[in-house]
Amino acid sequence: MTIKLFESKKRCLLIGLFSGIFITTLLPKLINKNKWEKNKQQTVRVNEKNEHIFAEYSQWPPFLTDSTFDLTAWRKHCWVNQVSLPTQDPQLYYKKNYTSYPICKDVISLINSIYNMKTNIAKVKYPELFAQKIRKIFNYNNTLYAKALEQELYFVVNKYSFEHTVYNPLRGRRPVQPPEVSVEQYLSETMEKTSKNCDLCNYQNMTAMDSLGRMENQHAYSAANAFKFDQWHSMFMPKQHDITKLTYEELKDVFTLAWKW
Ligand SMILES: [Zn+2]
Known part of the structure; x- marks a missing residue:
């Protein structure tokens, strides 16, 4: 009797031990594997959708990002759509109920997983004479002038590469001086001078x-780079000096030569 009881206790203990191991180690692995397979399938499907076979196009296709992304829904439910973002609190960039829309949650968590965004105010003082000039630049618009005194800066930092971008929307409002000579005149003079x-x-x-020698066709030629980045580093140039006058035939010769090389 005692031995039987001991045997059945041992059996229960063993069963308990094995199911414990199964639940804590093998089961999560199995579940994760299924998830991973599913994600992989989705990624492959997305890639298939965006793949372009260039030979199919008679015209260069427009640049496409994720075609399943619904920009209208994003603007409607997620983003505040303000020209100027609220300062200090990044939570205010988004609409009040954004968490109830999966598109907002998904995209915002993706963005936040890569970037830190913050806004800051930079105060500026102008001497009276310069202040008059600034007012004139902004067409005597008081709102814009007030913004010039307390400028909103937007910082975007990549958490992994530490690349850092600063955006000051007022900079885009600065007046652009018309050039003294027209672009066309400047180009033709430069071409003439350098020829x-x-x-x-x-x-x-x-x-x-390089050791392959020089390659040429009617409108183009090859040259080795004088300071190489790799064992084979060549350049292909049109014989036409004035690149603003480059014809289709001349450009085609450049690429044909590169292809042959
Ligand atoms: Zn030249």
Whole structure:
């Protein structure tokens, strides 16, 4: 009797031990594996959707990000849509009930997992004469002038690479002085000036070569980079000096040569 009881106790203990191991170690692994497989399938599906086979297009396709992302819903439910973001508290960037919409929660948690965003105020003082100029720049708009005295700065920091961007929306409002000569005139003068002593036009004597020698066709030529980044580092240039006048045929020759190389 005692031995039987002992045997059955031992059996229960063993069963308990094994189910304990199963629940704590194997079961979570199995569940995670299923989740991971599902995620993998979804990722593959998303990639399939965004893949372009270039030969299918007669026109270059527009740049596309995630085509399943609903920008209208994002604007409607998540983002405050203000030209100027509220300062100090990043929670105020988003609409009040944003947590009840999955799209807001998903995107915001993604953004927050990569970036830190914060706003700050930089106070500025202007001497009276300069203040008059600033007022004039902003067309005597009092709201804008007030913003110039207390400028809102937006900081975005990548948590992993520590890349850091600062945005001051007022900078975009500064007046742009019209250039003294037109862009066209500046370009044609520069082309004219540089054509007299151009190394690239005199490429036979003034550019480097690699052991493959120089390749040429009607409108283009190859040259080795004088200071390489890799064993094979070549450049392909049009023979036309004035690149603003480059024709389709000339550009095609450049790429054809690179392809042959
Ligand atoms: Zn040239």
